[in-house]
Amino acid sequence: MTQGSGDLVQIKNVDKVFKRGSEEIHVLGGLDLTIPDGEFLALMGPSGSGKSTLLNLIGGLDRPSQGSVEVGGENIDQLSDRRLAAWRARHVGLVFQFYNLMPVLTAQKNVELPLLLTHLSRAERKKRAAIALDIVGLSHRNHHFPRTLSGGEQQRVGIARAIVTDPTLLLCDEPTGDLDRKSGDEILDLLQALNREQGKTIVMVTHDIHAAARASRTLYLNKGRLSTELEE
Numbered sequence: 001m002t003q004g005s006g007d008l009v010q011i012k013n014v015d016k017v018f019k020r021g022s023e024e025i026h027v028l029g030g031l032d033l034t035i036p037d038g039e040f041l042a043l044m045g046p047s048g049s050g051k052s053t054l055l056n057l058i059g060g061l062d063r064p065s066q067g068s069v070e071v072g073g074e075n076i077d078q079l080s081d082r083r084l085a086a087w088r089a090r091h092v093g094l095v096f097q098f099y100n101l102m103p104v105l106t107a108q109k110n111v112e113l114p115l116l117l118t119h120l121s122r123a124e125r126k127k128r129a130a131i132a133l134d135i136v137g138l139s140h141r142n143h144h145f146p147r148t149l150s151g152g153e154q155q156r157v158g159i160a161r162a163i164v165t166d167p168t169l170l171l172c173d174e175p176t177g178d179l180d181r182k183s184g185d186e187i188l189d190l191l192q193a194l195n196r197e198q199g200k201t202i203v204m205v206t207h208d209i210h211a212a213a214r215a216s217r218t219l220y221l222n223k224g225r226l227s228t229e230l231e232e
Contacts, residue, residue, distance in 0.1 A: 008168070008201050009035035009058055014067035016053055016224075027053050029224040031067070040195040040202045042215035049221045051205040052173055058203060059092045059171045060084050072168060089117045093162030097174035099154040101146040101161075107133060108142040111160045118165070132160035136190060152183030159190060163200070170194065172204040176211050188214045 016028040027050040035041055035058075043051045056062040057069050060076045069077045076087060093114075101110045111129040120128070133139050136156040146154055155175060162170055172191065176184035192214055194200040204215060212218045219226050 006037055007034050008037040008039075008072060009033065009203075010068075010070040011054075011057070012068045012070075014057065014064045014069065016050070016057065016062070017065040027224060028057075028064075031224065031226060033219075033226060035201065035203065038195070038199050038201055039217060040192070040215045041204070042212035042218040043203065043205045043221055044207065044209075044212055044218060045221035047207075050224055051221050054221065055171050055173055055203060055205050059094065059169065060088045089114065090165065091168040093165065093167035093170045095155070095158050095162045095170065095172040095175045097177040099146070099151075099158045099178075101154055101157060103146050106143050106145055107138060107149070107157045107160075110146070110157055111164050114161060114165050128164055129160070132164040133157070135163065135194075136160045150183070151179050152186055155179065155183070155187050156190065159187070159194075163194065168201065170200050170202045172202060174206055175204060176206070176208060181210075184208075184211065 011031060011033040014028055014031045015026070018025045018027060031054070033054075043054065045051050053062065057064055058071070060079075063077050068075055071091065074087070076084060079087060102113070108126070108129045111132050112125045115125040115128060130139065130142065133142050136159050138153060138156050138160065141149060141153060146157070149157065175191070176187050179187065188211055191202055191204070195202050195216075204211070206212050219228060
């Protein structure tokens with residue numbers, strides 16, 4: 001995948017329908033979205049509006065019912081399950097609200113997890129995990145287990161795990177939703193730094209206007225449609 005100037009993500013006429021028994025639930029309808037390479041985009045909207053569904057489509061974690069999802073010039077909705085999994089491993093870093101760390105692993109071992117899918121040696125995996133932890137300011141906590149870390153520190157480990165493969169896209173689902181304001185601000189500072197200093201393209205789902213203000217653009221999703229303004 002070639003990165004550079006231009007549009008990284010192009011979503012065209014996407015519908016997403018979930019089936020619950022005989023009932024069809026239309027989450028997204030005729031949605032179009034373009035995300036330039038290097039943008040920090042915030043997605044806002046009420047619960048159930050389809051924000052996380054859209055994030056999953058961008059990250060190849062789900063497929064559209066109709067329409068196309070193109071990332072870096074590749075139509076990921078057309079890839080086989082095996083090729084899509086390999087694509088995600090190379091190009092997508094995920095940051096979750098509740099960190100999703102393995103409690104029996106140290107910070108460093110948690111960060112190394114995505115690298116187990118690569119052909120890197122054990123020494124190289126350790127080196128890259130150490131670099132990622134240093135980037136998020138946690139090199140002094142690399143041998144600590146999640147239970148000994150604060151919420152903010154656990155989220156930093158989560159971000160280190162997300163960036164350790166040097167992904168094309170960083171997808172964040174409510175990354176500050178479980179943190180107090182101070183810790184949340186520190187995480188947002190880090191995301192901004194990754195965007196501005198390392199050129200990471202970031203898509204962040206959030207309910208928090210304070211968090212969305214850190215992004216370079218905010219879009220609102222409601223009833224399956226995107227707009228630049230919050231609808232009443």
